[in-house]
Amino acid sequence: MIARADCDCFSNLAEASGDRALRFALAGNPNCGKTTLFNALTGLRAHTANYPGTTIECRLGRCSNGASDIELLDLPGIYDFSASSEEEQVALNALQGRSAEFGAPDGVIVVADATNLNRSLFLISQIVEMKLPVVVVLNMVDLAETGGTRVDACKLAAELGCPVVPVVARNGRGLPELRAALREMKTPATRNVCGGCDGCRFRARYSWSDAVTKRCVEHAPQPAGRWTERMDHALTHPVWGVAAFFAVMLGLFFLIFSLASVPMDLIDGLFTELGGWVERVMPDGDLRDLLVKGVIGGGGGVLVFLPQICILFFCISLLEDTGYLARAAFVMDRLMSRVGLPGKAFVPMLSAHACAIPAIMATRVIEDKRDRLVTILVLPLFSCSARIPVYSMLAALLFADSAWRASLVFTGAYATGMLAAVGVAFLLKRTLLKGDSRPLVLELPSYKAPSVRTASLVMLDRARVFLRRAGTIILFISVALWALATYPKSEPPPEAVALQQQAEQHRARGATKEADATQAQVERITAHSALANSAAGRLGRFIEPALRPLGFDWQIGIGIISSFAAREVIVSTLAVVYGVGEDVAEESPESLYDSLRRARRADGTPVFTTATCVSLLLFYVLAMQCLATQAITRRETNSWKWPALQLGYMTLLAYGAALAAFQLLHACGIS
Amino acid sequence: MKRPNQETYCPSAPRRRLNELPSGSRGVVHHIETAETAMHRLMAMGLCVGREVHVVRQGNPLILGLLGACIGVSSRLAHHVLIKPACCGGSHDCAC
Secondary structure, X not given: OOOOEOOOOOOOHHHHOOOOOEEEEEEEOXXXXXXXXXXXXXXXXXXXXXXXXXXXXXXXXXEXXXXXXXXXXXXXXXXXXXXXXXXXXXXXXXXXXXXXXXXXXXXXXXXXXXXXXXXXXXXXXXXXXXXXXXXXXEEOXXXXXXXXXXXXXHHHHHHHOOOEEEOEXXXXXXXXXXXXXXXXXXXXXXXXXXXXXXXXXXXXXXXHHHHHHHHHEEEOOOOOOHHHHHHHHHHOOOOHHHHHHHHHHHHHHHHHHHHHHHHHHHHHHHHHHHHHHHHHHOOOOHHXXXXXXXXXXXXXXXXOOHHHHHHHHHHHHHHHHHOHHHHHHHHHHHXXXXXXXXXXXXXXXXXXXXXXXXXHHHHHHOOOHHHHHHHHHHHHHOOOHHHHHHHHHHHHHHOOOOHHHHHHHHHHHHHHHHHHHHHHHHHHHHOOOOOOOOOOEEEEOOOOOOOHHHHHHHHHHHHHHHHHXXXXXXXXXXXXXXXXXXOOOOOOOHHHHHHHHHHHHHHHHOOHHHHHHHHHHHHHHHHHHXXXXXXXXXXXHHOHHHHHHHOOOHHHHHHHHHOOOEOOHHHHHHHHHOOOOHHHHHHOHHHHXXXXXXXXXXXXXXXXXXXXXXHHHHHHHHOOOEHHHHHHHHHHHOOOHHHHHHHHHHHHHHHHHHHHHHHHHHHOOOO | OOOOOOOOEOOOOOXXXXXHOXXXXXXXXXXXXXXXXXXXXXXXXXXXXXXXXXXEEOOOOEEEEEOOEEEEEXXXXXXXXXXXXXXXXXXXXXXX
């Protein structure tokens, strides 16, 4: 019964707007299928931006009604136009032509949920009062019919005074009719639903919605879906619901870890190959070094995050579409509210164990601005996958001979990160970002089959946002850090020069094996001395007095500076400063651990004592040390203030914890 | 299709808070004590003085049936809603 119901004649809009593309805004309740309709109309011809001055995303797309081009603006999903929230304010501004991104709209497409018209009518009643041309899209008519609900589109069109088009956005049914309707929109005769609003200001609107629903909707009583009810009963249960949530999340992270590792290794291998190729074809020099270590290394460092971001957002979009994510937020709300955060903060917090970047991007589901900021600020404290190489190294240094003790190191590190995050969130909610967590008010939409198309578009969109906004910053800083570790240049040390001569003598004698071994030694010594004399090395020496109470020497200082952009870099930097050589460390980590164990200070005592290792471990659990996260925090909060605070408090926390641990262990005589 | 009669509630019935009603019960909103943003959102979702509300599942958070949809609500917000229990027993339409 897909047919456009217009029981009136309509003026031609294209004439009124001249030659420019028509501008339509797309409005509707959350969960009414608005985004599905937007995707069905625009497909890939859409881009995401922020509404000026806010962190609310707006999606702009282009489509056609057959006669002229249409610019389509997806408004935030809202229930009401009272401007009590930022989303409502943004939607109101856009409809009133006060949005800089969009200009005054030529009309509004309102999406109504055919399975629950009564509720959609509340928003529709407010939009028809705005004196703009309106088309009402009756979405999900297939689900409504299955449920025994028939909406008379023609009667509804007469009631509202505007065209009503029944569609099924998920499979494209009714879209041609919708395009035709967009050619001929008109302003509905003004009706003021809320004439004598007294008492509850919503009451007159609800009475009107009730009356219109009664006249337009036929509802055949159906035996309600028992199994969905039972399933919902379990999924929202205080105990079973939480258990189900953890099971789903475990599955999600298993997917992220197992699926993402393949493309991540591929990207890593590709960039290593590319670097090797450039090294072979280009003459030795600074430019080659810049390309290989700065640009290609930095580019690989950006792209390697993409698989995790794509998989996470694809899965989250699927879960959201089914209606499960709302249940997850519902059951976690009670636990999270003890910290002062909403239940919705839990999904980003779990995602942060894979990587903080997609997790920070996923905080958009949190409505309250302060709650969202607190969540973003603490997310990097959760142990992400980039910390694993650091934890492995330190666990091996601490307990070389016991696998289960080494696994205790891991567990301890993860638990410390979680405790710190919860503690900091608790403190922030009571000091800087004071305020009760907003009480939960969350629709639990009915279960639906998810749309792979929507999930794919969300995934592409997130990947694009990450590459464009964070990628450029990360690349820039990678190059800067490369420069710091390369300049100023220094002469090879006399020791290396002597060894070089030896290598040449070996070669002259035809002892290639010995020549190669000596040559490798020369390269290690040269690399070590170059790094020690570079700006990064000097900085390491400069900050050594501050690091000494933590049990670190200036060489660990270089590691900390060089891993400022990406924490896992410390492993390869330590390989260079302690003279193992980067390649050897990659091929056999054991040789790196051995030489780190053998490393001695000037006074002959070992560098990596138990106290130093514990202190370094705590430092890496708690320190920021990830530029990509900082870049994404900047992008998501629209200000440098928050990434600066993040860096500041995490560095202080890491320093304090490392200091306390080292001094305590030292005082107890453990070294 | 049956519609709840919005105004039918016992004038003599005791008022209770929304977070005290048993699971499965219905009542008519008598008074809303707070004007905070979250309550505003709930009102836009169908909670309105003089209209019926259905407690699908009590707890913290609890699940309300409003305008044919299920809404999860914090107990501390529901505490600010005073309810008069409806006289008629059940049989209203609600998707929950």
